[in-house]
């Protein structure tokens with residue numbers, strides 16, 4: 001079989017305006033026709049709001065971009081946003097599910113996904129957890145030779161997928177670059193000969209090969225380079241049914257920010273995949289597992305300004321949230337576009353938007369916002385992926401409520417936490433209780 005060597009790839013990124021989820025209409029910000037300030041009146045702040053129409057638009061864009069491929073499967077990477085209602089939407093649209101824990105698998109099953117439509121891709125989990133996933137009947141993706149050996153010894157008849165690390169540096173920052181040589185993820189591409197020995201010795205059936213090189217990939221050409229590596233490896237596995245190229249599709253976070261041109265990528269990658277299938281002699285299924293591409297732009301995080309504080313060097317807008325609710329700016333230096341939705345006509349001034357947590361939890365430095373007054377509601381865009389899901393109870397704060405806008409109606413899909421939730425898993429020891437004054 002003829003495979004390509006190094007080649008120059010021409011795949012475009014596109015530049016795009018910030019997401020269109022929030023619209024300004026007659027002086028009021030809306031999401032799918034629902035008034036944002038009305039949502040705050042109804043559900044209070046801080047509040048996560050998700051727009052189902054934006055998710056569907058992105059899902060449709062992706063399926064259309066790869067429509068020249070005969071067998072396509074998008075597995076929504078549900079770690080990005082795991083609310084069961086969101087999972088149900090993707091299930092209804094025909095998506096599969098990418099899960100990284102057995103708990104995500106169980107949520108997916110609860111949401112109505114068939115076991116066969118779930119791919120479980122764990123990393124550094126115990127064999128007992130892999131066993132639980134097998135018991136659930138989902139597809140298993142293995143990223144470690146030791147687990148492959150244990151798996152083969154117990155389940156020689158259960159087909160597996162193997163996660164390959166192609167040794168490619170890709171991703172928006174080092175924390176989300178996972179396909180390079182120092183990454184803990186996947187089995188090195190150089191260990192494929194050893195994998196083949198294990199597979200042959202144990203009589204395993206390898207039904208899929210997988211890779212995921214990172215998130216927020218700036219250079220679309222990387223996708224095409226990486227797939228050549230996986231295709232080269234795939235030629236050595238005769239029983240394949242699918243190839244999973246992971247994700248990493250970039251969405252714009254700022255005005256004029258870079259986005260993966262999915263239509264262009266679909267054209268080029270789809271053509272190369274079809275060519276490979278012809279050489280392989282079978283129509284394999286092409287899989288992707290996007291998280292950010294599908295849900296990032298659909299999410300908006302609404303916070304209330306508690307204080308406006310002028311110091312010698314800065315003007316701070318201090319809001320009723322912090323790294324406990326949206327950690328991406330502090331963890332990844334992620335940029336989230338911020339809009340003052342309650343004063344759209346206000347004069348533009350410069351603010352640093354900060355949280356109320358007893359840490360330096362800065363959402364945005366020196367942002368130009370319409371004048372912020374105490375009590376104003378600020379909206380942070382691109383808060384659908386890895387936002388609520390990374391929230392915590394740090395400083396014993398409650399995690400916010402979540403609302404889904406579906407067909408122009410707002411639905412509460414998670415209530416705000418209460419003190420009972422904070423104490424619910426704590427066990428109060430009787431002898432210590434007795435020291436508390438009555």
Ligand SMILES: Cc1ncc(COP(=O)(O)O)c(C=O)c1O
Nearest residue numbers: 077212215247248289290291292
């Ligand atoms: C194995 C795997 N697949 C898919 C994804 C989704 O990536 P993204 O949100 O960039 O689409 C991730 C993200 O970390 C991942 O680890």
